[in-house]
Amino acid sequence: MSEHPDCALIRRGYEAFGQGDMEKLSTMMTADVIQHMPGSGPLSGHHKGREAVFDLYRRLGEETNGTFNVHLDKLLADGRGHVMSFHTARADRGDRGIEIHEGIFFTIVAGKISDLDVCTEDIEESDSFWA
Template identity: 25%
Template sequence: MTGTTPAAVAQTYFDALGRGDIPAVMAQFSEDVVWHQPGDNQFSGDHEGLGGVGALLGGMMEASQGSFALTVTGPAMANGDMVVVPIRFSGSRADASMDMSGVDLLTVREGKIVAVHLFSEDAASEDAFWGRS
């Protein structure tokens, strides 16, 4: 497997997330990446470009008081330029917490993530944690 296959890019991305290496995380995205955040909360909707995704991730860390964490819970599965990865994510702050399973679907083209679609086990609980805008 080369370093630019969709599965390899996904592995590099999730490894960097696990280390908290945000520059390495951001380096996996194309300049025109689109992140599709589910739900009905302050972060829901499409976030476009490196600036939009960086602001989203920074906002999530701020809203979770730096506690937001994500771990891979199973093998990545690739189908062409798409890679799906089972995950578990959590966060807490003084007045709320969340801890649930989900799936991240990454679309990778030419060695860069061009789209991110997220799926959560409990959308209502995730919305309650992130809060409304």
């Protein structure tokens, strides 16, 4: 059984993110991509446009001294331009660490990621870590 093309796109995106390859990742996103981050922490909210999304990724790295990483667990496609990913995020920040299950609901338009809606298993824990 071969992987759905939308899942393959998201898998390549996770790989590029993990390698810090923003140039490659930028080719997978629309110019007006939006990433929605849950909660009420300093990184929460709507990050609109490729530059704003990459600034979010830069801040994830800076805030955690480069320890932020995700391990992709599963991808699900609906065949209509949506993919759900499930991953475990890990990071250290100051004297705190976090390991938390998250998911992203992706919208894909014309073979590119146009929307990422992040969900987390514990918004309060996530907010506390990023505060």
